[in-house]
Amino acid sequence: MSTVAATENYSDNVMPIGKMGIWWFLASEIMVFGGLIGSYILYRLASAGAWAEMAHHVSTTIGAINTVVLLTSSLTMVLAHAAVEDENRQRAKLYLGLTVLGGILFLIFKAVEYTTEISHGFTPLAGTFWSFYFTMTGLHGLHVIGGIIANLALFVMAARGTLWPNTQKRVEYCGLYWHFVDVVWIFLFPLLYLSY
Amino acid sequence: MSSSAAAHPAHENQLSFVRQYIFSLDHKVIGKQYLFLGMFMALAGGLLAYLLRWQLAWPESAVPGMSWIPEPTMFQGIIPPEFYNAIVTMHGTIMVFFVAMPILLGAFGNFLVPLMVGAPDMAFPRLNMMSFWTIFTAAMIMLASFFVPGGAASAGWTGYPPLSADAVYTGVNWGITLWILGLALEFASFLMGGINFLTTVVSMRAPGLKMMRLPLMVWMQIVAAVIFMLSVGPLIAGAVLLLLDRTVGTSFYAVQKGGDPLLWQHLFWFFGHPEVYVVLLPGIGAVLEVLPVFSRKPIFGYKAIVYSTIAAGFLSFIVWAHHMFVSGMDFDLVMPFSITTILISVPFTIILLAMIATLWKGAIRLATPMLFALGTLMVFIVGGLTGIFLGSASADIYLHDTYFVVAHFHYTLISAVFFGGFTAMYYWFPKMFGRLMNETWGKIHFALTLVCFNLVFIPLFKAGLGGEMRRLYNPFEYDFLKPHQGLHQFATIAAILLMIAQLPFLVNFFWSMFKGKVADRNPWQANTLEWAAPSPPPHGNFDTAPSVYHGPYVYSAPERKEDWQPQHQPH
Amino acid sequence: MSNTAHARPNYVAVWAWLVFLLIISLAAVYLPFSQTVTVSLIFVVAAVKAFLVVVNFMHIRMEHRLVHLIAIVPVIFFIIMTMALIPDIVYNR
Ligand SMILES: [Cu+2]
Numbered sequence: 011m012s013t014v015a016a017t018e019n020y021s022d023n024v025m026p027i028g029k030m031g032i033w034w035f036l037a038s039e040i041m042v043f044g045g046l047i048g049s050y051i052l053y054r055l056a057s058a059g060a061w062a063e064m065a066h067h068v069s070t071t072i073g074a075i076n077t078v079v080l081l082t083s084s085l086t087m088v089l090a091h092a093a094v095e096d097e098n099r100q101r102a103k104l105y106l107g108l109t110v111l112g113g114i115l116f117l118i119f120k121a122v123e124y125t126t127e128i129s130h131g132f133t134p135l136a137g138t139f140w141s142f143y144f145t146m147t148g149l150h151g152l153h154v155i156g157g158i159i160a161n162l163a164l165f166v167m168a169a170r171g172t173l174w175p176n177t178q179k180r181v182e183y184c185g186l187y188w189h190f191v192d193v194v195w196i197f198l199f200p201l202l203y204l205s206y
Numbered sequence: 207m208s209s210s211a212a213a214h215p216a217h218e219n220q221l222s223f224v225r226q227y228i229f230s231l232d233h234k235v236i237g238k239q240y241l242f243l244g245m246f247m248a249l250a251g252g253l254l255a256y257l258l259r260w261q262l263a264w265p266e267s268a269v270p271g272m273s274w275i276p277e278p279t280m281f282q283g284i285i286p287p288e289f290y291n292a293i294v295t296m297h298g299t300i301m302v303f304f305v306a307m308p309i310l311l312g313a314f315g316n317f318l319v320p321l322m323v324g325a326p327d328m329a330f331p332r333l334n335m336m337s338f339w340t341i342f343t344a345a346m347i348m349l350a351s352f353f354v355p356g357g358a359a360s361a362g363w364t365g366y367p368p369l370s371a372d373a374v375y376t377g378v379n380w381g382i383t384l385w386i387l388g389l390a391l392e393f394a395s396f397l398m399g400g401i402n403f404l405t406t407v408v409s410m411r412a413p414g415l416k417m418m419r420l421p422l423m424v425w426m427q428i429v430a431a432v433i434f435m436l437s438v439g440p441l442i443a444g445a446v447l448l449l450l451d452r453t454v455g456t457s458f459y460a461v462q463k464g465g466d467p468l469l470w471q472h473l474f475w476f477f478g479h480p481e482v483y484v485v486l487l488p489g490i491g492a493v494l495e496v497l498p499v500f501s502r503k504p505i506f507g508y509k510a511i512v513y514s515t516i517a518a519g520f521l522s523f524i525v526w527a528h529h530m531f532v533s534g535m536d537f538d539l540v541m542p543f544s545i546t547t548i549l550i551s552v553p554f555t556i557i558l559l560a561m562i563a564t565l566w567k568g569a570i571r572l573a574t575p576m577l578f579a580l581g582t583l584m585v586f587i588v589g590g591l592t593g594i595f596l597g598s599a600s601a602d603i604y605l606h607d608t609y610f611v612v613a614h615f616h617y618t619l620i621s622a623v624f625f626g627g628f629t630a631m632y633y634w635f636p637k638m639f640g641r642l643m644n645e646t647w648g649k650i651h652f653a654l655t656l657v658c659f660n661l662v663f664i665p666l667f668k669a670g671l672g673g674e675m676r677r678l679y680n681p682f683e684y685d686f687l688k689p690h691q692g693l694h695q696f697a698t699i700a701a702i703l704l705m706i707a708q709l710p711f712l713v714n715f716f717w718s719m720f721k722g723k724v725a726d727r728n729p730w731q732a733n734t735l736e737w738a739a740p741s742p743p744p745h746g747n748f749d750t751a752p753s754v755y756h757g758p759y760v761y762s763a764p765e766r767k768e769d770w771q772p773q774h775q776p777h
Numbered sequence: 778m779s780n781t782a783h784a785r786p787n788y789v790a791v792w793a794w795l796v797f798l799l800i801i802s803l804a805a806v807y808l809p810f811s812q813t814v815t816v817s818l819i820f821v822v823a824a825v826k827a828f829l830v831v832v833n834f835m836h837i838r839m840e841h842r843l844v845h846l847i848a849i850v851p852v853i854f855f856i857i858m859t860m861a862l863i864p865d866i867v868y869n870r
Contacts, residue, residue: 025841027329030405034435037847038397041439044855049443049458049469051859052866057464070806077799085792088834092785134454138464141456145446189834193827200819204806408843436851440858472862523854527861536864 083112240312263698291360298363321736324412344391359385426491444473489626501568514553547597574648589617610670641722654707661700
């Protein structure tokens with residue numbers, strides 16, 4: 011990448027198109043999750059008693075463990091990005107792999123959670139809280155799956171060596187998305203697991 | 207340099223037919239695909255308009271020429287109430303989401319944005335292709351929904367629950383599920399499109415093309431893209447909830463089980479009002495391009511227009527509840543939303559004044575694009591002025607859900623989509639197809655369209671002021687509405703004439719595409735960059751990548767021999 | 778644009794802070810605070826965590842002004858929308 015503002019008016023240098031595209035995508039994603047989270051907050055404020063009763067049955071422990079898992083995979087993602095910048099291909103491959111593993115671990119914990127809850131009768135139809143719980147974590151889970159697929163593709167490319175010299179910037183773009191998914195979880199965690 | 211579309215080889219002859227015309231990556235081909243999809247869907251939406259207009263003029267009588275539609279949809283040409291509901295729902299849905307957006311943003315946005323910023327293609331050509339095939343799928347789903355058991359969606363184009371949340375109310379099960387699915391795909395398609403537009407404009411402008419040198423059409427397209435992008439999210443979330451209510455059996459909107467149907471209305475209109483501007487702004491953008499070219503004058507108040515547009519875009523996010531004054535929402539919300547709504551007329555007034563001031567003392571050429579631009583202006587003013595009545599709650603409580611509203615939003619949307627769209631069509635046709643359209647037939651088309659359009663909707667203002675509610679299957683079952691039948695018959699005849707008036711356009715369009723006079727690069731002597739490319743531009747657009755030296759509206763500069771100064775030519 | 782020129786945050790330290798904040802929010806729930814204190818604490822902590830991720834992992838400081846707008850404007854609209862709906866959805870059921 012050439013440095014910024016060498017030719018002040020050639021605007022391509024303001025930002026690479028990949029990064030620009032990802033940020034616009036994230037803007038629309040903020041509004042999708044915003045609409046869902048806003049609806050949840052409003053319904054939560056509207057119905058105090060029965061809701062807290064329902065919300066008591068989520069597993070805060072698994073939620074907290076999953077938060078750590080996702081935070082850690084965010085860390086490995088940013089380390090992969092740093093490794094790419096340092097041209098350290100071995101470390102980039104390692105950290106991309108760890109990020110994928112973190113995402114998979116998150117989904118495994120989530121699946122354990124879902125099965126326990128459903129086996130205790132807390133299905134999406136068990137009440138408004140549970141409807142929201144499954145919708146929000148489900149939508150977030152779909153985003154995690156998307157991130158895993160993207161990171162896996164990058165990992166395979168890194169392992170084969172085809173990530174360089176043209177497409178290594180994708181690690182950064184994919185990272186932006188992955189951190190966004192992490193940020194969404196940072197808000198979902200207190201909303202769903204802590205506010206009873 | 208980023209890995210953009212910049213390095214597109216220009217040898218399109220080597221591409222197969224499929225790669226060149228069907229799964230094309232070229233923004234111009236994709237734009238034309240959008241155009242033809244929009245025109246095809248306009249036929250469907252127009253057919254529905256014919257059916258519903260007939261039912262309103264001569265209720266429960268056989269619609270001429272429609273006896274072939276089998277039972278139980280229609281009975282020897284007579285429309286049953288259930289199908290009437292599906293007709294009005296799908297007319298609105300198709301016209302807004304599958305005609306207005308594909309034509310104004312999909313077709314003209316796609317075709318013009320890269321050309322006007324001097325780029326060889328969109329930032330993400332593959333994403334661009336995907337966005338077209340996504341909306342194509344969505345359109346096919348919408349059309350297919352007429353053929354599933356129970357027929358198409360019939361809960362109104364706004365899809366309010368509980369009507370839309372449970373099949374017991376409408377008798378339509380699959381239709382509404384497919385409707386939600388089709389809309390979701392449509393939203394996804396335009397999100398992809400919006401990301402593409404915005405990235406192209408931010409990162410791929412030609413050297414020297416500063417933001418404040420962008421043609422106003424590009425400004426309108428990107429503001430529309432931002433508005434769409436930021437308003438549609440909550441509705442996508444709301445649509446997920448609605449889909450779950452319908453399919454899984456959750457109760458987000460079911461009031462008896464702790465849900466709240468008003469939430470949908472809020473989420474819908476949080477998107478719905480900005481959506482009006484999403485289709486309005488590109489239409490206005492086309493007018494703003496045409497006015498300076500055909501009055502040979504710089505645009506009046508370029509910066510004021512840009513800032514007003516951004517202000518209107520921002521304000522459009524805080525006016526939505528003016529659609530809900532009689533929904534039973536909290537009374538404390540009424541006053542703030544009335545105020546913001548009336549406030550939003552300020553930026554639009556500035557834009558309209560700038561348009562009129564551009565005409566002032568210009569050397570006006572009344573070619574067809576100019577005529578349509580002036581028509582847009584006129585129709586939009588009527589639409590805007592009647593909006594003020596609806597924005598103030600005290601008047602709206604009486605006028606809400608009457609034909610006054612119907613007439614009002616047809617004046618605003620038809621000004622942008624129909625008149626604005628035809629402005630763009632006649633103006634950029636030479637660039638799109640390399641040939642000029644026939645002027646005489648264009649003028650005939652304009653005159654007939656303007657007259658017939660007003661004849662359709664002026665009577666509806668009167669019907670609405672007389673208290674006639676929309677969405678009535680047979681309004682004349684009520685004694686006090688019986689005197690309105692004459693108005694409706696008048697409007698229906700005018701509507702049929704309006705549809706016939708489009709025939710000269712269709713003939714002109716297809717005839718000129720193959721037989722029209724060959725156009726040179728710059729038939730209108732305009733300044734913006736698209737006229738620097740060959741007509742039609744090849745894959746990759748420009749012979750040599752253009753640089754920009756000044757703003758887009760330098761007309762009749764006293765020191766020059768010609769009265770125009772293309773953006774890519776130095777002084 | 779190469780970010781290597783800029784000082785890189787200590788990512789592991791940021792991660793440690795994030796985990797520490799998570800523990801604080803858990804403590805806020807299990808310790809006998811009043812509901813108001815608990816709720817405000819867990820959401821303040823969430824906001825700080827999100828801020829740390831956006832600033833340190835997404836490097837938003839080094840980005841163009843436009844990126845700041847892209848990140849902030851949707852959040853503002855989200856807040857406006859939710860606030861405007863409070864009288865309707867929360868109090869007027
Ligand atoms: Cu509105």
